[in-house]
Amino acid sequence: MTVALMLGAIHTLHASGFEDRTLSSSTITVTSRSDSGAGSLRQALLTAQAGDTIRFDPVVFPPSNPMTITILSALPQITQDHLTIDASNAGVILDGFNAPAGTTGLYVTSDNNVIKGLQIVRFKGDGIGLAYGASGNQIGGDWQVGEALRGEGNILTLNGEDGIDISGADSMNNRVTGNLIGLDSNGTLDLRFQVVAPSPAFAQDRLVFAGSQLHGVWRSTDGGMHWQTSNAGLSILNVMALAFSPNFASDRTLFAGTGDGGIFRTTTAGELVPRGSGYPQAAYHGTGSLTRLWD
Known part of the structure; x- marks a missing residue:
């Protein structure tokens, strides 16, 4: 059996010719x-x-x-x-x-x-x-x-x-x-987020973090309307968990758990801060081979 498309209608064609059924x-x-x-x-x-x-x-x-x-x-x-x-x-x-x-x-x-x-x-x-x-x-x-x-x-x-x-x-x-x-509309990123963590003071600071499977931590300062990556010093980008310090408002400390047993910490709320020389300081720091701390 073959199918012929003709003049906006679909006919099923058999060896003996068209059958009676026509699909509009x-x-x-x-x-x-x-x-x-x-x-x-x-x-x-x-x-x-x-x-x-x-x-x-x-x-x-x-x-x-x-x-x-x-x-x-x-x-x-x-x-x-x-x-x-x-x-x-x-x-x-x-x-x-x-x-x-x-x-x-x-x-x-x-x-x-x-x-x-x-x-x-x-x-x-x-x-x-x-x-x-x-x-x-x-x-x-x-x-x-x-x-x-x-x-x-x-x-x-x-x-x-x-x-x-x-x-x-x-x-x-x-x-x-x-x-x-598995990509976004411009074909560059797999935006497969695994965890979203609003700041404990979200009503005041509008700060939100999100952990993705392939592209690390994303940070928003306007309640999630706009996002930027926040990955300086983060050597493992499969972020599976995020947790704020109980004193986040004063110590600006955020923890991230990653694949491969990584634990990272930032004390700048994921923000790049200038060194005395004017060069940016990494937001995240890690040590060790299995357990990694941001500082």
């Missing part, structure tokens, strides 16, 4: 950032038939300022063949932080579908899963085509398991192209 091709536009209800992505997935295209209203989801759909439960599986989900000219973030454990962002169990232009983040399972013989699907596309941050490519990061998981020996001939997996 419709466009469904997502106009709501809600998890469910009229105009939502969830409703579009429930409504879509084989051959349809789901797009996103760029007024509601502007490419220059991506908007978030907070997913509260697993979205409907993509069981239709030839379904296209196209966010390449919009700014769409599917955020799975509030979904149950193990939830996958989009789960495909059918053939010849296309998923492009989405940001899929913080699901506890995979970003996109293909299984049960899902074949001939395309995940992503040309990252230079479209107005989304990655064009037709998808951005999949901060998910609990794989960015894209293709499982089963009978899931074949799937194409993954143009995506950023």
Whole structure:
């Protein structure tokens, strides 16, 4: 059996010719950032038939300022063949932080579908899963085509398991192209944060620290609106725990526990301070081979 695409319709072609079934091709536009209800992505997935295209209203989801759909439960599986989900000219973030454990962002169990232009983040399972013989699907596309941050490519990061998981020996001939997996929108950082620690005096100083898996400690002085790395002297960048001194307001001491048994300490609240010579002094200091202290 082969498949022919003709004039907006999809026909299944057998050796004896076209069968009677013709799948119409419709466009469904997502106009709501809600998890469910009229105009939502969830409703579009429930409504879509084989051959349809789901797009996103760029007024509601502007490419220059991506908007978030907070997913509260697993979205409907993509069981239709030839379904296209196209966010390449919009700014769409599917955020799975509030979904149950193990939830996958989009789960495909059918053939010849296309998923492009989405940001899929913080699901506890995979970003996109293909299984049960899902074949001939395309995940992503040309990252230079479209107005989304990655064009037709998808951005999949901060998910609990794989960015894209293709499982089963009978899931074949799937194409993954143009995506950023485990990276931010400019392709440089894996922003997989493991711990966030607001200052004990957060209401007054607006100071927040975050520990990441690959890029050390990040520091914000405006309540989390803007962030900078704070890693001078931190020789292990897999930061798994952060703890403030009981007297942080006066001693400015913060501890970080890292992978490989590291313990680091800063007495400047993670801030570079000038030496007498004018050169900056490292914020963090370490000694020893297994247990490391910042000073």
